[in-house]
Amino acid sequence: MSGVGAIILGVGVGIAAWSVFAGLTCVGARRRGARWPMAVLSGALFLAAWVVWYIRDEHPFGAAGGVEDRPDSIPRDGSIDLGLAGRRLVRVERVEADADLTLEFSGGDRVAIGPGNIAPGSAPVPGLIGERCAAATCTEEGSLEIRFTNDGRIRVSHDDDVEAWELSGADGRRVISLPGGGVARWSPR
Known part of the structure; x- marks a missing residue:
């Protein structure tokens, strides 16, 4: 395979991989309630969308859960x-x-x-x-x-x-x- 052929193959594989991640991110944005224009933009900028989702979903960098779970604590009002x-x-x-x-x-x-x-x-x-x-x-x-x-x-x-x-x-x-x-x-x- 010539050098030009390898470059074309590499670019094609990169575009195919980007398309898969962009498509999955677009589907994910729709499942999160985004309208089509914002979902398509999220897909196109999937790396940025992932970072925003990670932060919005209460996962501070390195933490697994974000908000401490306290199912058995009882507030003063008895709830x-x-x-x-x-x-x-x-x-x-x-x-x-x-x-x-x-x-x-x-x-x-x-x-x-x-x-x-x-x-x-x-x-x-x-x-x-x-x-x-x-x-x-x-x-x-x-x-x-x-x-x-x-x-x-x-x-x-x-x-x-x-x-x-x-x-x-x-x-x-x-x-x-x-x-x-x-x-x-x-x-x-």
């Missing part, structure tokens, strides 16, 4: 802190068969809310994507409240017949609102 404070709501899904919707936060924590359990007066959930959680607490009776820094709130009351909501932490912790009231908690792995 249970779920350890979501400071994390951003990155995605909302309506695909699980037994959940009305699933909220995914930076760091991988997920909150599944059962069908029809969001209390009246809660903020429209899609409008909260990208917002940072100010506090997420539940009561021993099984009610849930997630407050955001833009003053948006999601409230879920316990359900007499089914599990109204469930927190699944990326670290293995789980908190579930039990039918009829109360919560069950599992510590991190």
